[in-house]
Amino acid sequence: MSAAEPRRDFAAAWQAAAAVSPLCVGVDPHAAQLASWGLPDTAAGAREFGLRLLDACARSGAARLVKPQSAFFERFGSAGIAVLEELLAAARGAGLVTILDVKRGDIGSTMAGYADAYMDPASPLCADALTLSPYLGVGALEPAFAAARAHGTGIFVLALTSNPDGARVQHARTPDGQAVAAEVARLVAAFDAQAGAPQAGLVVGATIGGAARELGIDLGGFPGPLLAPGYGAQGAGPAELADVFGAAFERGQVLVSASRSVSEAGPDPEALERRIVGLARAVRHDRG
Template sequence: MTAPARVRPFGERLAAAMDVHGPLCVGIDPHASLLDAWGLPDDAAGLREFAHRVMDAVAGRVAAVKPQAAFFERHGSAGVAVLEEVVAAGRETGTLVVVDAKRGDIGSTMGAYADAFLRDGSPLAGDALTVSPYLGFGSLDPAVDLALATGRGLFVLCLTSNPEGPDVQHARTAQGVTVAAQVAARAAALNTGAASLGSIGLVVGATVGTAVRDAGVDLAAVAGPLLAPGVGAQGAGAAELAAVFGDARRQVLASSSRGVLAAGPEVGALRTAALEASSQAAAALR
């Protein structure tokens, strides 16, 4: 019996998609206010119409999409079913799907999250998952192991733009390094030997200013993708991206949600906004 072909690692697939489509990830964040602005009801039917319009507009035209799980989960099981449809649509159109669920727990519970979002055959398993390391990086081992075994990836929270973030991320360990720098170093170790981009990436806000330097984080050494929320409507342009990411700019997957979604509800307008945002991100990250 012939063994199944091994799936290319997520980092390699993402690097290829960024080369073709540019370094943009379109967030699918169906806030209640956006549903209203699009003339859609704040229920599962409105959510489904919203999500499918976004996928119709951008699938096959951008490097990745990033559905925010919370906005689907707030509609209960019917909303989670729509999230499964987004994952399936990504698979059918060859568009990478980063499920933005920021899961983080310990032991068997983390194992169950990994099973839900990273196991072959799970309807919630996209191409990558966002996770939180703030119960200790080792708590993510079940997700790391399963992601690497199935050709999927992780984006580990490192430096975030919320004002409370530095209280944890800039705190120093007993060895004198910041928590954020330790997280980055652990990700770098997991990417050792990757052919192109590694599959264990970081989440680094595009609007964090001097935080990378202040926390002593070596982003280039991570050798994995850097998911950068905050591009566009949240204020990060070329100058901010250069200041935050420096020599690691070519690793950045810029994420834009409101900047693209505000152009809806028409599919054509959404597509135009996404392609413009992708072009701007590519120019900013050269």
């Protein structure tokens, strides 16, 4: 790293952002969303969509967490990747904290390559944090854990997702009888304990109901951040957040992801700002 690419401190960054609001605004320029905004289904359309959302977040002063979905930029090839790089830089310049939703997970040098791409501040694709898939084995993610230690970048490891097929893997039992998702949670918590800071977190769907309790996972006692997709348009509300996350929700550890609930306000800047402010206020109110 050069002096121009300082070490990240995601543990401090997410806590400061969540103190403003736990709302995490998704940046998902899929074809239908671009069409609803009157934008072309191109990299240029995705750029305009993303910049408007980032500007609305920054101007509202109510949301400092943003989560671009890499797939919706990757589909445009190199032009889309260039847009993603631009948006990550723009978000950082605006004081926003970025969680890049890439769900990478591989072994050996391949995982190390992903870590170089998304976790090294010298890379134009580096975000403040990224999502990882542990289902080649949590141990296979060691290059990402090593990069987190080296660069201060955050990681969110998939634990309990709300898609129906997820339970077949995540609820399965290891030879010692522990649920796979519980093993993921244990190892991520151990990383935070070793780091001495809440730098690594879990992805847990806000619509999973009592699954965590049934699998013996104490989300209320988890030390790090919990990224919770599913709020709003996907069906979860305050009751679901309180039920799934318990004390962690009350303490402000749950980063509540909302994409369509924000972007469906339309492209008008003032309408977007009002929607962000309203959702941010609602989530804080939901926490009591």
